[in-house]
Amino acid sequence: MNLKELSALLGLSQTTVSRALNDYPEVSEATRRRVKEAARANNYTPNTRAKGLATGRSMAIGHVIPISTRHEIVNPIFADFIAGAGEIYTAGNYDMLLSVVPDVDEERTYRTLAARGSVDGVILHGPHADDRRIPLLRELGLPFVVHGRAGHEEDSYSWVDVNNTRAFRRATDFLLDLGHRRIALVNGLESMDFARRRRAGYEAALKARGITPDPALMRSEEMTEDYGWRAARDMLADENPPTAFAVSSMLTAIGVRRAIGDAGLEMGRDVSVVIHDDVLSYLKNGGDIPIFTAARSSVHEAGRLCAEMLLRIIAEPAPATPRHLLLESELVIGSSTGPAPTG
Amino acid sequence: MNLKELSALLGLSQTTVSRALNDYPEVSEATRRRVKEAARANNYTPNTRAKGLATGRSMAIGHVIPISTRHEIVNPIFADFIAGAGEIYTAGNYDMLLSVVPDVDEERTYRTLAARGSVDGVILHGPHADDRRIPLLRELGLPFVVHGRAGHEEDSYSWVDVNNTRAFRRATDFLLDLGHRRIALVNGLESMDFARRRRAGYEAALKARGITPDPALMRSEEMTEDYGWRAARDMLADENPPTAFAVSSMLTAIGVRRAIGDAGLEMGRDVSVVIHDDVLSYLKNGGDIPIFTAARSSVHEAGRLCAEMLLRIIAEPAPATPRHLLLESELVIGSSTGPAPTG
DNA sequence: GTGAAAGCGCTAACAT
């Protein structure tokens, strides 16, 4: 059923029917009711393409998911984030367009997206320092919101980010308060903006207590379980081992936990662990999170907020001024995080 | 740059330019070359909506991701699968449309997708027994491929599935060959078709050796780490504990591994573990998978294959006959899977 | 081999 058929059925012009359906004020209440009723009864849904062609809007938001040619790993944050954003799109009657592309083709993808008019805006994922995609999107005139920050000219674009500095400052403070002095940082790759900020928070907390950060206690790699295991094992085998760990991902923390066990130590008694992870959806059903989680914030929520911000920007008549949103991590203290070893 | 402008620039009609670009045979070679050259030089990309409106095709495939109102957990297979499928769509110049909806709205979503003409076909995820969505899609006339099977009239629709029965038959055989006789099954929820098949394979292997499956050794729940931990802990505390585990997910297996450690046992020496998991991407970079993986197959690959099958079906002129693809799991034996305890 | 014109389903000026 299309507009033409529906209007013929009602004995009205397409225009009137269209206006009634789109809540134009000039339509009489009686007509509107009658039209809407008929539309529902006949299961009428306007054709997106036709509507888009007529209005110049696509009612779709694009997400470009780069597949790294080096890592070939699918960043686990995407699932969670996409789910959050998707809820907002669905509620706002927007479609979500996903483009999975080799990272080398990313620029071309944005260009095509813009030229084809497939989307009204995009979300930019995983920004790195001084990201080239930001000027590109600006050039293309495609509205966008960045999830995270590119560590440069942060006022010039819109973003939603977690306060990583503060999260790690608090996590480290928490361990310091327990009496720990040798605290290891098992961080993600520092080519990512968030990892740099996490280290900054960690170092700031130490320095505030007069402790000089020890390079031997700081690791930075892609956040796999294996990496956590190796990092913790090596540091624990050191002559001056850490008594606590601040860990940058749940998966990595699982490795750390294992290394602690392998070393004959008990978590919460001999060693304290604090985790910051944005992706906890796969554990939501676990009930008892079997490792001491100190700080967390949900990427799912970030997805929702990015989407909301973008839709708002698109809806604005004037060229939007950048918006910023800094999320504070929720602090969740495990009951048996444990004190620092005495003596 | 649009067709009109491009054709004006070339001093040709829109028709000729369109024909040249779409490789119609009646265009002269010289013209075609000239047109394509100009298109590239001017960065011309046809508007998707206009093209779709004219051809009646959307060049997009839909994926409906239901958010369970009960679990609010994002099924981790999606990320991997979507990435695989996305690669194929990109290569075939198709867009991927994702709809994240509360599972109660799923039916309506498919109806809207069809009415709006937003997609040329859909992939059906996570089919359950006698899935209602299958007749619905048929009614809507929307081409589709099912990832997995609905356990009913399997010949009547197209699907791509992993041979779960065989995978668990082999995994169990492997443990039996090591000498194990009390083998536990830590399975997923049996409302899912794949879990039922896995149990069938497990039971078949046991029965073939004259062993009656012991209900006390079989668990079936949502596959969290915590579940794995509880299941293994309880069974190991039993008076007649298992000496081996066949586990249905990596995450669950992590819990099993922990329970084994907690019980003072060593994996590979006292207890053997075999895992079947379709989602291993997040471990790809781990190098050393720290737990003994017996059988695996990648959902990523399934995503690619589903997408390929669907595009092929859509391209077919006649109403397609159903296609089926059963993937055999790759068998990866960990080096320290260990023998059965003697005596 | 090329072009003119109609039409895909809708919205938005411009009447009335």
Next chain:
DNA sequence: ATGTTAGCGCTTTCAC
């Protein structure tokens, strides 16, 4: 308050 008309950017008859 409703209708007429043009047009969004493309493909596709139908003519030449």
